[in-house]
Amino acid sequence: MSEEIRIGTRGSQLALWQANHVKELISHAFPEIHVTITVIKTTGDRITDRPLAQVGGKGLFVKEIEAALLNGEIDLAVHSMKDMPGELPLGLTIGAVPCRENPFDVLISRHNLALDDYPPGTVVGTSSLRRASQLKFLRPDLTIRSIRGNLDTRMRKLMSKEFDAIVLAAAGLLRLGQADKITQYLDENTMVPAVGQGALCIETRDNDAKTAHIMAKLDHGPTRVCVQGERAFLKQIEGSCHIPVACYGKIIEDNVLLTAVVSSEDGCRRIREQTLSPVTDVAARGRALAQTVLENGGKQILETLTTHDK
Ligand SMILES: NCc1[nH]cc(CCC(=O)O)c1CC(=O)O
Numbered sequence: 001m002s003e004e005i006r007i008g009t010r011g012s013q014l015a016l017w018q019a020n021h022v023k024e025l026i027s028h029a030f031p032e033i034h035v036t037i038t039v040i041k042t043t044g045d046r047i048t049d050r051p052l053a054q055v056g057g058k059g060l061f062v063k064e065i066e067a068a069l070l071n072g073e074i075d076l077a078v079h080s081m082k083d084m085p086g087e088l089p090l091g092l093t094i095g096a097v098p099c100r101e102n103p104f105d106v107l108i109s110r111h112n113l114a115l116d117d118y119p120p121g122t123v124v125g126t127s128s129l130r131r132a133s134q135l136k137f138l139r140p141d142l143t144i145r146s147i148r149g150n151l152d153t154r155m156r157k158l159m160s161k162e163f164d165a166i167v168l169a170a171a172g173l174l175r176l177g178q179a180d181k182i183t184q185y186l187d188e189n190t191m192v193p194a195v196g197q198g199a200l201c202i203e204t205r206d207n208d209a210k211t212a213h214i215m216a217k218l219d220h221g222p223t224r225v226c227v228q229g230e231r232a233f234l235k236q237i238e239g240s241c242h243i244p245v246a247c248y249g250k251i252i253e254d255n256v257l258l259t260a261v262v263s264s265e266d267g268c269r270r271i272r273e274q275t276l277s278p279v280t281d282v283a284a285r286g287r288a289l290a291q292t293v294l295e296n297g298g299k300q301i302l303e304t305l306t307t308h309d310k
Pocket residue numbers: 080081082083127168169170171172196197198199
């Protein structure tokens with residue numbers, strides 16, 4: 001009898017693409033293993049009419065899947081890294097971090113205009129506090145509105161002229177073969193992406209040696225190191241989880257350049273800090289970067305937010 005590995009995932013188009021991608025990575029490295037995919041519905045999938053921050057932020061897309069992993073219904077879960085809270089539940093671990101897709105946010109414009117070229121009053125839709133607050137900082141004269149729903153829903157809202165442009169993650173579009181929709185890539189000099197954006201997280205049980213053996217073949221060292229720095233930053237900075245923080249790591253020779261931003265909801269203030277860290281020191285340097293951001297005004301911004309939430 002051949003070995004079996006059971007993958008758990010959300011049912012969205014993007015999640016299914018990602019689960020199938022991981023299935024192919026496993027099949028390629030271990031042709032003898034039979035890989036199955038189980039779809040699990042999450043709270044985040046059920047509630048689609050409110051901004052995520054109001055529903056409870058991070059963790060919404062992962063909890064039910066983690067339960068299935070813990071009780072042995074599945075052997076591994078495929079998530080978007082950026083949906084993962086700083087801390088994983090006891091007994092679970094990040095088994096592998098495959099090679100990252102493009103980590104940046106993109107502008108999709110109905111008029112084929114770049115962000116700098118839009119006139120004042122232009123209506124830009126985005127689903128996250130992080131993007132909204134960085135957009136308001138860059139272009140205080142634009143009207144930033146919340147938009148939710150999957151890719152198709154957001155595209156429909158854009159085309160129905162509810163919005164002039166929308167900003168979302170490049171990774172989802174690229175994975176679903178929609179690169180042609182992208183008007184402009186916003187790299188970290190314009191907008192710093194979310195922690196883990198564009199990366200996948202393969203979550204496993206931490207006592208599962210059989211799956212760990214398979215995961216070793218799927219792990220991409222450079223991505224893992226960058227994500228490690230970003231997540232160390234996240235863990236250090238967050239009390240609450242739905243806050244406008246951003247951190248992005250990129251490899252430069254033997255170092256990781258970490259860029260972090262905390263911005264106020266109204267876009268009036270933005271703290272932006274960078275550190276060039278040796279690869280071996282990236283977790284400590286991610287934490288230190290969080291401290292720097294907090295000391296240089298980030299703490300004040302985050303305190304305003306917490307009271308605001310209640
Ligand atoms: N917020 C939801 C979410 N979680 C992961 C992605 C896809 C991008 C990625 O894998 O980082 C998206 C869509 C988006 O932000 O536009």
